[in-house]
Amino acid sequence: MNYAYMPGCSSHSSSRDYEMSALAVLKALGVQLEEIKDWNCCGSTPVSSVAPVTSMALSARNLALAEEAGYREVVVTCSSCYSMLKRAETYYRNDPAAREMMAGALKTMGRQFEGMVTVKHILELMVYHLGPERLAAAVTKPLKDVKIVPYYGCLLGRPQKAFDDPETPTSMDEALRITGAEVLRFDRKSKCCGGSVMLTKQKAVLRLVEEILWEAADRGADVIAVACPLCQLNLDAYQTRVNAEFGTSYRIPVLYFTQVLGIAMGLDKKHLALGKTFVPAGRVVNI
Amino acid sequence: MPDVRIGVYVCHCGSNIADKVDCAGVAEFAGGLPKVTIARDYQYMCADPGQDLIRKDIKDHKLNRVVVASCSPRMHEPTFRKTLESAGLNAYFFEMANIREHVSWVTEGREQATEKAKALVAAAVARVFYHEPLYERFADMNKRTLVVGGGIAGIEAALKIAASGNQVVIVEKEPSIGGNMAKLDKTFPTLDCSACILTPKMVAAAQDENITLYTYAEVEKVEGYVGNFQVTIRKKARSVDMDKCTGCGICYNKCPAKVPNEFDEGLGMRKAIYVPFPQAVPNKPVIDRQNCTYFQKGKCGVCSKVCPTGAVDYAQEDQLVTEDFGAIIVSTGFETLDPTLGPQWGYGRYDNVITALQFERLVNASGPTQGKVVLKDGTVPKRVAVLHCVGSRDLNFREYCSRFCCMSSLKLAHLAKEKTGGEVYSFYIDMRAFGKGYEEFYNRVMEEGIHFIRGKGTEVIQRAGELFVRTEDTLLGKYREVPVDLVVLNVATVPRADAEKVAQTFGIQRSPDGFFLEAHVKLEPLKTATDGVFIAGGCQGPKDIPDSVSQGAGAAAEALSLIEAGKVKISPVVASVDEARCGGCKACLALCPYGAVDFDDEKKVAVVNEAVCKGCGTCAASCASGAMGVRHFTDEQILAQIGEVLAV
Amino acid sequence: MKNGDFEPRIVGILCNWCSYAGADLAGISRIKYPANIRIIRVMCSGRVEPTFVLKAFAEGADGVLVSGCHPGDCHYGEGNYKAYARKVLIEKLLHQFGIEKERFKLTWVSANEGERFAQIVSEMVSEIKEIGPYRPPRERMRELQPGAGTPPAPGWLAEEELETAVAGGAVAGE
């Protein structure tokens, strides 16, 4: 089974570990992702709020490229890419004015989009398409005595409701439960981590991060599992600064859910790129 | 066919039509249409002089058809039909062209409006040419009224009708009447005790010889029409013989099975055999078979053993009874929004987040804590937050305002202050104190030292065992997190879960918010699309007690005005079969939602029961032989209309 | 936009209880919409026959809008479901008659959806303006003299003929 794959900018930089583990897990499940040739920026953060239409056109180009290459589904790992591409897809199908605009922009690039491509997040692909049975069958080294909180971040169900509930999503809970780990209740699973304003409003963001870390620690989590590069960076890299700011002493590894799955599936740790986190993955990796 | 002579009258409706439509021009145009004898325009056709004009022309010009171009036929068709009748002409030789609602009020340009008005008039003229005289008939009116739902609105309606000497049946699906009001502790703005003012009404309803109570019963099916409804009611098995039971209470004292008490909003426990609350009417128990050990496991039977009168009857079965009624009042009430739908409110996540109704039960002396406001751990909260508009005025949940929650929140804040003596915070978007004595009540509560925070309580979080309410305080222009011990969510008022089913059973339409739709938003608040079916109370939209009581009384007046007339008019607009043409294919039989089409096995043709037919015309539209027609909406009439509406 | 000057003529056939009342509400609320629609009232969308739709097109309508109560809300219970079934077949027929799908619509408009009604009309008008006027097939009937060419059943007889035909009663073959 082959899907078009849109890596997005972070997959080839800060979140190499996400991409590597995702590809490794999917490969083990018999799924091949094929990178869209000549893909471009999804049109995320700064552009999307200043010039929403232009940013949608950027997304639309990626969809058009996938469609031209004969794909019907584009898989993304990054939640921000997902949100942007999904927005373009949704607007293209339902809003004639936006469709006209995107079609016009694509035309200047000599391209067109027929609306035949559907965007899927890797979490959606794994849990709702490949299905829990298939994941469970691949688990060879179930995690024991590991407590995990799933953290979805804000973008998976927003702004448009997509494959999971925006407030109380459950798909990652389901995926993680299959690994044998104890998946803890996590009330802040879909709260914003502040990622997009980390550089401009750091104080506010540290408060948000702290609250998430607090609940994870309070519940006794060994690991926070995430599905978004920016969430991972924010929760992982800023733990020291949070500790300095609030006088706390959090030290919770933040792993991509694909890495956790990969461990349980007994995949080669080097393909899972487990050594890249600021807070070392420690115990979970060494089981 | 005798010479057809049509009179056309174009109404100015003051300036309502004349501003946009050249009425004189339309009249002149109409004068040139075939068979039109006279065409005039006039200021107000519906006023007496306008009607006199028609009457005079009918006499002087021997008119035998009349077209009035004015407002919607839904407004004045009955008026002008009466005009024709009073001039000795059959009322159905009349047709209306709607040039106000469908033309002058919706069209920008005068030229387009005038042209559209001409087209509608031409179509009406073409149609009226084919009109035939029809005769209304009358059927006897059954004088009994059915009230569905025994909350305060239904009780009020029943009492009023009973007082006039007419029979009423109240069907209530719970074991006791009383509805939502019975759960309340105090009522705003006077703070009198809810049970104290409701219980006498409940008892009066039970004792009134003109009122029959069917509690623990539901309406299954409604057939017939205004004046002659046949209603099938399911009387659910109570497992207790109502005649033998004295209401002594030994059974539920001894019953070993405990279940969360719905009446206490799940806060306290009740038994499997129970009366929902101490003042219940009737004050006789019912067995909840789902939770009864005897019914689930076949063993126990304690209640039966201890009952001194042998009233417990495990073999009792649901009973279906069919009764006749002339009018129906639907007062099925409302529910509150499921607060778990918004996980951000913390309900179900955190122990000390409760709903307004749960708080009512807490403060109520007969509630699970005997009136003490306590936290889950039994301690008295020092800080209480009351959140307004939880799910109301929120596009993610309910767009509408739930109308009474500002006042009920004020009342809850007052009670919290009174019962706990602690700090009370009220989170509101803005304060809607619209009713008599309400603003005064607001002022009074403010003076009691409640903290009013003008900001929607958007999120309730718990950290280290402490609850925080998050809000944007719009007066301070600041984000705030307020630490509290108890959060009371005043959740949105919503239609009952079974509203769709009830609406379909009674032929009521619903508005987009899901509540029952009245016939006219301002002028017919109690009528529905189905003649003889009225609505009252919270089933029509969020309402406080005074409003519900007024509507109950109003619905009683609506029902009585029908009943007291004694007769009900049967419209002659019904289907009819041309037996000479009907081939007996039977395609129409199953189509009729009322079973008004039967088959005559001897003649091998379809026959219509005119008393049952409502004239929708579905059968006519499906009769390929053309034998089935519907009077006043014949193919000829409609096709003529279609042809002419395009001719201009 | 092409066909800029073209003002389509649309026949609206509306049920009395929901859609006609909804159109009334648009008026009461003074919501403006194009004057291209001419509304005819029936008691129920279940009364609407394919004949009405074809009649409108035969008379040169550029569009036909049928509207009834939302599913489940029909005043008569289920008339609108029948309207829906007929609508599907009418669409197929119209397609075979070369009539574009934009020209015929069945919508659900309730008594309090005045704004929605106005919006539906506006959209339909602009869609039909896009595709241009409908030329009924009678325009192809070049060989016919004016006045000729009506279908052979007493429906097309002149009024007097109709009366004699009906009054005549029995016909051969019985």
Place this chain on the structure above:
Amino acid sequence: MSEKLKLAFYWAASCGGCDVAVLDTDEKLLEIAKIADIYFWPVAMDFKYKDIKALDKDFLDVCFFNGAVRNSEQEEIARLLREKSKLMIAFGSCACFGGIPALANLYDPEEILSWVYSGSFSTVGKNGTRPLTRVSVPEGELTLPEFYTAVYTLKDFVEVDYFLPGCPPPPELILGAVETLVSGVLPPRGSVLAPDKTVCDQCPREKQDKKVAAFRRPHEVIPDPDRCLLEQGIVCCGPGTRAGCGARCVQANMPCRGCFGPTDGVVDHGAKLAAVIATTATSKDENEAAERIGQIVDPAGTFYRFGLAASLLRGKSLKEEN
């Protein structure tokens, strides 16, 4: 009537089955011959148009005109025979409502000609030669009738006194018509010489509520011979088609095709049939209703098989002309 009836038969746009139907009266034909003289019958005997032209106005008593009108010759002869006949009878479904030939109204004349003269697989010459209405040859000018833009019913061009539908009209009705004419007690002008009931009235099958869960074509099922065909999901035009045929088709386990046209008062036969058939497929689930109705193949060809030229729309609009 002392004198013998003077009859004419004509064959316009039709298959010829109506003429054969006259022969189907079998030995009764001899009785007709006793009471009537045939002055014109191109399918059976050699007459020339000039012979008819030579007759006095109203010389003929009755003309039985079968076939629709599709070209100028057919119109000319229709007008000629009308002038020479006291009574004009539209004989058979094509003359009454256009019949099968009128399904051509769902196509442009140009589409038809290009198919026939170049597109079709059986066309021999591939150079697309088309017949011309006029061509000059050394011997003079040759003409052919003009091909009309549409198929018409007889009534579109001349006044018709009676309609005798059927594809073809059954012998009993033909004989009944002749007897009526001989009797001199004539029904009102414009009458259809068949009962104003539907085929269902003559159909012996057991009928119940009509709720169709799936439509089937006749070749896809073996229907129960005693139950209503429509109730078995076979599109049967019986509920909306005039009786008089004796329910011939349904008794042979085939659905009614609608050849007798509508009953009196019905404006559009096909539309009425569509109404009843669609309604039987009603479902509260919109997708289910759509799926059921999707199973009706070629509704225009099914419901307007005989009546297209006499329907409200009468066909498809011509393509935009250059």
